[in-house]
Amino acid sequence: MSTVQGAGTAARTPVTVRVPAKVNVQLAVGGLRPDGFHDLANVFLAVDLYDEVTASPAEPGEGPSVTCRGPDTDQVPLDRTNLAVRAADALALRHGRSPDVRLHIRKEIPVAGGMAGGSADAAGALLACDALWGTRTPREELLALCAELGSDVPFSLVGGAALGRGRGELLTPLDVGGSFHWVFAVADGGLSTPAVYRECDRLRRERGPGAGVDAVPEPEPSPVLLAALRSGDAKLLAANLANDLQPAAISLLPSLDDTLAVGTEAGALAALVSGSGPTCAFLAEDAASATEIARVLRAEDVCRAAHTATGPAPGATVLPPAE
Ligand SMILES: C[C@](O)(CO)[C@H](O)COP(=O)(O)OP(=O)(O)OC[C@H]1O[C@@H](n2ccc(N)nc2=O)[C@H](O)[C@@H]1O
Numbered sequence: 001m002s003t004v005q006g007a008g009t010a011a012r013t014p015v016t017v018r019v020p021a022k023v024n025v026q027l028a029v030g031g032l033r034p035d036g037f038h039d040l041a042n043v044f045l046a047v048d049l050y051d052e053v054t055a056s057p058a059e060p061g062e063g064p065s066v067t068c069r070g071p072d073t074d075q076v077p078l079d080r081t082n083l084a085v086r087a088a089d090a091l092a093l094r095h096g097r098s099p100d101v102r103l104h105i106r107k108e109i110p111v112a113g114g115m116a117g118g119s120a121d122a123a124g125a126l127l128a129c130d131a132l133w134g135t136r137t138p139r140e141e142l143l144a145l146c147a148e149l150g151s152d153v154p155f156s157l158v159g160g161a162a163l164g165r166g167r168g169e170l171l172t173p174l175d176v177g178g179s180f181h182w183v184f185a186v187a188d189g190g191l192s193t194p195a196v197y198r199e200c201d202r203l204r205r206e207r208g209p210g211a212g213v214d215a216v217p218e219p220e221p222s223p224v225l226l227a228a229l230r231s232g233d234a235k236l237l238a239a240n241l242a243n244d245l246q247p248a249a250i251s252l253l254p255s256l257d258d259t260l261a262v263g264t265e266a267g268a269l270a271a272l273v274s275g276s277g278p279t280c281a282f283l284a285e286d287a288a289s290a291t292e293i294a295r296v297l298r299a300e301d302v303c304r305a306a307h308t309a310t311g312p313a314p315g316a317t318v319l320p321p322a323e
């Protein structure tokens with residue numbers, strides 16, 4: 001049996017971790033910071049649309065490799081820049097060991113869709129490699145590694161619902177009093193997150209001095225929105241959904257306006273762009289309404305795919321070994 005020095009026992013069989021997508025029910029974006037990030041009040045909700053990351057043993061010195069299956073995975077890099085590989089590298093460095101692992105990603109989360117797909121894979125790979133290598137990294141250290149890998153990655157690990165401050169990595173868990181029904185309309189192609197933040201700054205600058213990027217207020221979570229989550233009140237949540245990146249995403253991809261309008265016409269309580277987009281999110285009254293909204297979105301041909309999902313969903317979870 002192989003063991004890792006100063007740590008637990010390494011697994012000889014593959015470890016699979018399931019990780020949820022997210023929707024931002026509030027995304028309040030502050031001014032541009034000197035480090036190139038924006039301060040946020042970011043209210044995350046995890047939904048039950050999942051990627052699965054499997055970590056399998058590799059030969060000593062082989063290093064990390066990754067394969068990926070699912071829609072649009074031709075856009076996912078399979079080299080050292082893949083976020084799952086970067087996570088394996090970061091964990092191995094932390095433990096002073098060689099990052100020998102074969103990673104496989106089963107992808108359901110839209111690629112470059114504003115639903116934290118790459119972040120989910122990073123969180124999944126961290127947890128899967130930690131179990132495979134028996135490195136038993138304390139939760140706080142895993143969260144710190146997640147934050148190094150990306151602003152959304154800590155939330156992918158914890159799931160549920162949380163308020164993200166700072167650049168989104170400083171999390172406070174939130175109580176949720178029920179399950180919310182969603183429909184996600186996946187666009188053809190993706191949007192680059194940095195490009196959407198840049199466009200947000202540009203639009204603010206365009207509004208002129210005094211109203212533009214220099215006069216952005218401190219982002220704050222909405223107390224009414226947090227109360228809606230706590231009570232599980234879908235109508236109250238719908239009335240308070242807000243995404244400061246939405247005008248920027250629509251400016252870069254104007255057809256999103258049509259997608260949002262079609263889902264609203266089909267009976268959604270509210271519609272918004274998910275994070276940096278271009279996936280559009282529709283909050284539905286119940287499961288039947290969600291199914292109907294998804295049907296109409298597909299029939300009207302305003303998206304490449306429409307998925308129903310519910311949230312909150314659990315964060316990254318090690319699955320029991322397959323029989
Ligand atoms: C849009 C959201 O998905 C909402 O949850 C996130 O803010 C984006 O999180 P992410 O994809 O994990 O982003 P990161 O990998 O940390 O950063 C990518 C780029 O997005 C921009 N970025 C990201 C987060 C943030 N608070 N401010 C930013 O301006 C920066 O240009 C940064 O270089």
Ligand SMILES: Nc1ncnc2c1ncn2[C@@H]1O[C@H](COP(=O)(O)OP(=O)(O)OP(=O)(O)O)[C@@H](O)[C@H]1O
Binds near residue numbers: 115
């Ligand atoms: N494992 C991965 N899965 C998907 N994309 C990845 C991965 N690793 C690296 N990438 C790169 O990251 C880019 C962003 O993809 P991702 O799916 O994370 O976007 P996103 O969901 O919009 O992110 P977020 O919502 O966190 O801003 C992709 O275009 C791809 O080049």
